[in-house]
Amino acid sequence: MADQVTRRAVMAAPLAMALASGPARAAAPGLRQAPAVVRVEGRRRALFELWIDRTPITTVSVRDAGSGALLRTFEGHDLEGRRVTQADGAVVFVELDLPVSTKRLAIAAGDQRVEADLPPDPGPMLGPPLRGGPWVAIYKAEWPRGHRRVFYAPDGKPRLPGRTAIDWVRVDDRGQIATGDADLARNALGYGAEVLAVADATVAAARDGVPEAARLSDNGKHPEELAAGNYVSLDLGGGRHAIYEHLIPGSLRVKVGDRVRRGQVIGHLGFSGDSTGPHLHLHVADAARPLLGEGVGYGFERFTLLGRYDDLGRLGSAPWSPLAGLDPKRRDELPGSNVVVRFTG
Structure with a gap:
């Protein structure tokens, strides 16, 4: 199937992103594109890509930016299985189910953080x-x-x-x-x-x-x-x-x-x-x-x-x-x- 076909992919370097910087630049996560939101088997699901510089990371956490509630932590093997490495860093592909009340995500990699608004609906x-x-x-x-x-x-x-x-x-x-x-x-x-x-x-x-x-x-x-x-x-x-x-x-x-x-x-x-x-x-x-x-x-x-x-x-x-x-x-x-x-x- 085409999902398994090797296509001519271009893994480009991450673009500049607005980040909430911590005291040290251990990693610099960025979102090139607002998360996509879909509904699957009764659950609301967000899909997004986290672009990270060449410094290795071991943990990515996703929180509800409004309440601060932890939604998911990715680390170790789970994180490695979601990552594609490139010359200028890596891309981490995140998919997770969300509470209906979540409107904005706070995503952290190392001591760096980026926030993203979610689309109000799952599209057409x-x-x-x-x-x-x-x-x-x-x-x-x-x-x-x-x-x-x-x-x-x-x-x-x-x-x-x-x-x-x-x-x-x-x-x-x-x-x-x-x-x-x-x-x-x-x-x-x-x-x-x-x-x-x-x-x-x-x-x-x-x-x-x-x-x-x-x-x-x-x-x-x-x-x-x-x-x-x-x-x-x-x-x-x-x-x-x-x-x-x-x-x-x-x-x-x-x-x-x-x-x-x-x-x-x-x-x-x-x-x-x-x-x-x-x-x-x-x-x-x-x-x-x-x-x-x-x-x-x-x-x-x-x-x-x-x-x-x-x-x-x-x-x-x-x-x-x-x-x-x-x-x-x-x-x-x-x-x-x-x-x-x-x-x-």
Whole structure:
């Protein structure tokens, strides 16, 4: 899946940040981007990246800036597993569930501290991008080369467009994702599925004509600007854009400037660009072009939760595991990591 594809990432040096400095400069945490907020399985969750200088740190703590309550401490192995090291320091990727009352975070690394306001809501709630199911919502924050950790800087400014991205893969009740020769792209169960507009919107950007390999094993690396393959970007209003990637060449039914209605077919699920198999990549960002926006919060108005792949290595060979303790009828939230869903309405 694209979340596991090695993309051409640019890990740029941290930008200057306004910090509440302590008496000594042991570490200098900074936030390039305001935290994204989503709602997952009934919980409010914040996602942000902490940029740190080259001095090693052993502890990062997150507090409610208003009450001072400690929300989470990351240290030792837990911290190491969330960090990407670069020449000019490191980036620590933080995701944590928050009380509804928390409006502002105070984040400390060593004796340095930075504060950040949280968005007032979890972003736009969308209609289904695909019909029916089952569909697996593939993403995982911990994957070292997953969407959540890959920065791009086509214009010199590092951005994280895939902060809340999901790769959607069609599966059957046995957990199979293809029929016959699984190396043939057209044999994937989701290949050619109708891709739907998630809202009444305007087409802000699009690209068609990027060819596909007939076989998964023949799909080589693409230049960074073609990594998304054939794509459509819908302007949702409020500075938010829904971006669909890897569509079949020649399948786009819209062009820039078109008005679309929720549920309208805008293209077909394919295999173009950097991809390990046919799927629909979908994310919401604050810019129309795939690599020029920061990923932001969003969710879906409704979907039915069928189960989860705790071990994604079982996908394609075994059914998903059932979930206990959750109402399968989900509303106004983002699907959890590697869950299996069915879209309705």
